[in-house]
Amino acid sequence: MLKKRWIVVLPVLLVATAFARYAGGWAVVSVQDLPDYAVAGQPITLTYTVRQHGDNYLSDLRGSVIARSRNAKIEVAAKAAPPGQPGTYSATLTLPNAGDWAVTIESGFGKSRVASIPMRALEASTKTLPVMPADERGRRLFVAKGCVTCHTHSDSKAELGEFAPELTGKRFAPTYLAEFLANPSIKPPTVKDLRMPNMNLKQQEISALVAFINSDRKVALAAKQ
Numbered sequence: 001m002l003k004k005r006w007i008v009v010l011p012v013l014l015v016a017t018a019f020a021r022y023a024g025g026w027a028v029v030s031v032q033d034l035p036d037y038a039v040a041g042q043p044i045t046l047t048y049t050v051r052q053h054g055d056n057y058l059s060d061l062r063g064s065v066i067a068r069s070r071n072a073k074i075e076v077a078a079k080a081a082p083p084g085q086p087g088t089y090s091a092t093l094t095l096p097n098a099g100d101w102a103v104t105i106e107s108g109f110g111k112s113r114v115a116s117i118p119m120r121a122l123e124a125s126t127k128t129l130p131v132m133p134a135d136e137r138g139r140r141l142f143v144a145k146g147c148v149t150c151h152t153h154s155d156s157k158a159e160l161g162e163f164a165p166e167l168t169g170k171r172f173a174p175t176y177l178a179e180f181l182a183n184p185s186i187k188p189p190t191v192k193d194l195r196m197p198n199m200n201l202k203q204q205e206i207s208a209l210v211a212f213i214n215s216d217r218k219v220a221l222a223a224k225q
Helices: 002-013 134-144 174-182 203-213 217-224
Strands: 027-032 043-052 064-069 075-079 088-094 099-106 113-122
Touching: 027 113, 043 099, 064 088, 075 088, 113 134, 134 203, 174 203
Parallel strands: none
Antiparallel strands: 027 043, 043 088, 064 075, 064 099, 099 113
């Protein structure tokens, strides 16, 4: 009975409607294989896809990737180039300083963009990359994968996300949430005109997003103080 209840409730909360955005003018920008960290002074390549309405890959766009330092007024940018696959683009940046950065991807398709992807650059002398907690990785992926195109979450510093339900404080059955993120088409037939694109997430990405969506970061942070 509980499983059926989640099957009905979850898709209503985790879907983007094709009619919520201005017709034809929006796209989902999704980063592939987002690295946990960058290393100061070393190039990092970000590859992303642009899909109109979350489904149709858009080629021949003139996009760019911009990184801004959060601690100093430094900005680096690079033009994106298609590596060969339809609707896929890559850009290589070098973050000059260690510290926290915010990465913005301008897709080149109308106002579709992804802003403020958190990126920490480590010192070049760092020998071992620190282990990133799953919920923190999920917080970054919530932006980088394009979830913020439609959804909002108070722990995600993103500019969009006003066209689908607020996810702050929501809790879902972890097993079904993971299944839904892997295949959003598993929704009840009674839910019409509602859909979330299949982002082709990897298992590690799904686990991280489940940890983030189901976490109470404010309570956890308060407990550590």
